[in-house]
Amino acid sequence: MKNDNSKIKEVVEILRELGVRVSITPSRIELMKRISSNQTLRLNE
Numbered sequence: 001m002k003n004d005n006s007k008i009k010e011v012v013e014i015l016r017e018l019g020v021r022v023s024i025t026p027s028r029i030e031l032m033k034r035i036s037s038n039q040t041l042r043l044n045e
Contacts, residue, residue, distance in 0.1 A: 007036040 011032055 004033055004036055007039070008032040011035065 008029065
């Protein structure tokens with residue numbers, strides 16, 4: 001789970017750099033986890 005949290009933070013940092021305001025809500029966190037897992041699956045392929 002620590003790895004997921006670090007990936008979420010990385011995504012949040014990227015979005016902040018792009019000027020996107022990120023509000024962390026349970027649904028948003030779930031979305032981030034899905035994105036992180038999708039990226040991980042792509043790397044494993």
